[in-house]
Amino acid sequence: MSYTKRNDGRKFDETRSIEAKAGVIKRADGSAYFKMGKTVAYVAVYGPREIHPKFLQNPKKGKLRCYYNMMPFSSMGDRVRPGANRRAKEIAMVTEKALLPVVNLNDFPNSVVDVFIELPQTDAGTRCAGICAASMALADAGIPMNGMVAAVSMGRVDDKLVVDLDYSEESYEDGTVADIPIAIVSGTEEISLLQMDGELSRDELKQSIEIVKKACSKIDKIQRDALKKKYEVKNE
Amino acid sequence: MNNQQKDHILNFFEKGIRFDGRKLDEYRKIKVEKGFSGNAEGSARVTIGDTIVLAGVKLSVGEPYPDTPDKGTMMINAELMPLSSPDFEPGPPAIQAIEIARVVDRGIRESGAIDTKKLCIKKEEKAWSVLIDICTLNEGGNLLDASALAVVAALQDTKMPSYNGKTVDYKKKTKETLPLNLKKMPTSCTVSKIGNYFIVDPTSEEEKKVEARLTIEVEEDGTLCALQKGGDKPLTAEDIDKMVGIGIEKSKELRKFL
Numbered sequence: 001m002s003y004t005k006r007n008d009g010r011k012f013d014e015t016r017s018i019e020a021k022a023g024v025i026k027r028a029d030g031s032a033y034f035k036m037g038k039t040v041a042y043v044a045v046y047g048p049r050e051i052h053p054k055f056l057q058n059p060k061k062g063k064l065r066c067y068y069n070m071m072p073f074s075s076m077g078d079r080v081r082p083g084a085n086r087r088a089k090e091i092a093m094v095t096e097k098a099l100l101p102v103v104n105l106n107d108f109p110n111s112v113v114d115v116f117i118e119l120p121q122t123d124a125g126t127r128c129a130g131i132c133a134a135s136m137a138l139a140d141a142g143i144p145m146n147g148m149v150a151a152v153s154m155g156r157v158d159d160k161l162v163v164d165l166d167y168s169e170e171s172y173e174d175g176t177v178a179d180i181p182i183a184i185v186s187g188t189e190e191i192s193l194l195q196m197d198g199e200l201s202r203d204e205l206k207q208s209i210e211i212v213k214k215a216c217s218k219i220d221k222i223q224r225d226a227l228k229k230k231y232e233v234k235n236e
Numbered sequence: 237m238n239n240q241q242k243d244h245i246l247n248f249f250e251k252g253i254r255f256d257g258r259k260l261d262e263y264r265k266i267k268v269e270k271g272f273s274g275n276a277e278g279s280a281r282v283t284i285g286d287t288i289v290l291a292g293v294k295l296s297v298g299e300p301y302p303d304t305p306d307k308g309t310m311m312i313n314a315e316l317m318p319l320s321s322p323d324f325e326p327g328p329p330a331i332q333a334i335e336i337a338r339v340v341d342r343g344i345r346e347s348g349a350i351d352t353k354k355l356c357i358k359k360e361e362k363a364w365s366v367l368i369d370i371c372t373l374n375e376g377g378n379l380l381d382a383s384a385l386a387v388v389a390a391l392q393d394t395k396m397p398s399y400n401g402k403t404v405d406y407k408k409k410t411k412e413t414l415p416l417n418l419k420k421m422p423t424s425c426t427v428s429k430i431g432n433y434f435i436v437d438p439t440s441e442e443e444k445k446v447e448a449r450l451t452i453e454v455e456e457d458g459t460l461c462a463l464q465k466g467g468d469k470p471l472t473a474e475d476i477d478k479m480v481g482i483g484i485e486k487s488k489e490l491r492k493f494l
Binding site for chain 2: 025026027028031038042043044046049067069071072073074075076077078079082083084114116117118120121122123
């Protein structure tokens with residue numbers, strides 16, 4: 001058996017439809033909405049603000065702190081119990097590392113920039129959607145940045161390399177699946193997030209990264225356009 | 237709160253207006269959007285002014301409680317998301333979240349708006365559990381009324397998943413809705429007291445100056461089904477009667493959004 005046609009009819013190197021918006025949460029210093037297929041992420045950024053508890057203060061530079069949370073009703077099937085579980089904590093940690101290369105907090109000693117990622121609806125690819133939204137929300141908050149970060153999950157479904165797996169592909173049963181979320185720093189094209197579960201050859205990994213670079217450059221444009229749209233001056 | 241700010245607010249109230257130009261008993265613009273989530277069995281997003289609240293319903297099959305063997309169960313939980321306000325922190329639900337969940341729960345439960353007997357599949361063995369979660373997206377004051385409205389709308393939006401007697405197939409939603417009694421369905425109006433004035437739907441700024449508040453949950457015919465007094469100052473019996481009057485009057489407006 002071979003995976004010849006994607007479940008939703010997409011091309012192998014085609015992402016799901018993307019919708020991005022900046023400035024969706026008024027109380028936040030910066031915020032964004034990022035929708036990829038049926039996966040939806042809201043991100044709010046607060047700060048730089050004083051960090052608590054105080055022993056976390058760093059007099060040399062500010063800290064970036066991420067939180068990742070699936071809303072209790074966000075997934076198909078059972079309710080997700082509220083509160084951070086091991087998975088959420090790990091994703092928050094890798095998200096932090098994915099964003100750190102572009103965030104410059106040298107001018108904010110003893111402070112923290114908090115990034116809250118909330119998912120009201122999920123259909124695989126949540127950490128990537130979260131990173132895309134977080135990058136936009138940080139920019140919206142006016143945090144000094146050297147670039148943007150875009151992320152998408154790459155996958156091998158049976159014998160095909162496909163970009164942006166949805167849940168039906170992630171749980172494909174007629175063959176094996178590898179899931180490879182990757183984040184790309186704009187401009188330098190460096191990789192700030194790389195995880196994989198499943199089996200993959202060295203060559204497939206190489207190809208995957210190239211495909212993701214292309215997809216992320218498209219995502220990068222969508223992110224920038226959404227940010228520009230918020231700050232657009234409307235001429236009457 | 238400093239006294240000058242309070243004097244300023246009271247001067248406005250004396251003229252019958254508020255900082256945002258509203259009358260004392262006027263709600264901000266309300267918007268109810270049902271079905272924002274395809275994965276939840278029912279969902280709704282409620283916007284009141286700057287406040288945005290999401291509510292989602294999940295259904296599962298479990299064992300009924302031993303003291304109500306012929307009834308399904310219901311649970312309401314509220315999360316004050318740290319993304320929705322600089323004042324909310326990550327961690328277990330704060331007392332404010334617990335109060336919101338419990339007051340909304342009481343209104344739905346005591347009004348009998350959900351016919352829990354019809355949620356029983358097999359006495360003492362199997363019944364539907366209705367799990368409702370409230371998540372705040374932006375805090376702009378009056379989270380309680382917004383949450384109550386979102387929960388009711390999400391319940392109305394709910395479609396039962398298909399169940400074959402053993403497992404629930406969440407991918408297959410049936411056309412069947414929850415056994416709801418719309419006439420009993422409560423609306424929630426919180427009336428707040430600042431000085432000698434009563435206001436509804438306070439902004440976050442006004443909320444900081446509220447001395448006492450009373451949440452009034454009302455069924456369609458005006459029957460009260462849940463009350464909650466809050467705030468540091470006490471209320472007189474006359475205050476309460478006036479506030480309940482305002483609550484019943486406003487509930488007619490809120491009911492139009494169901």
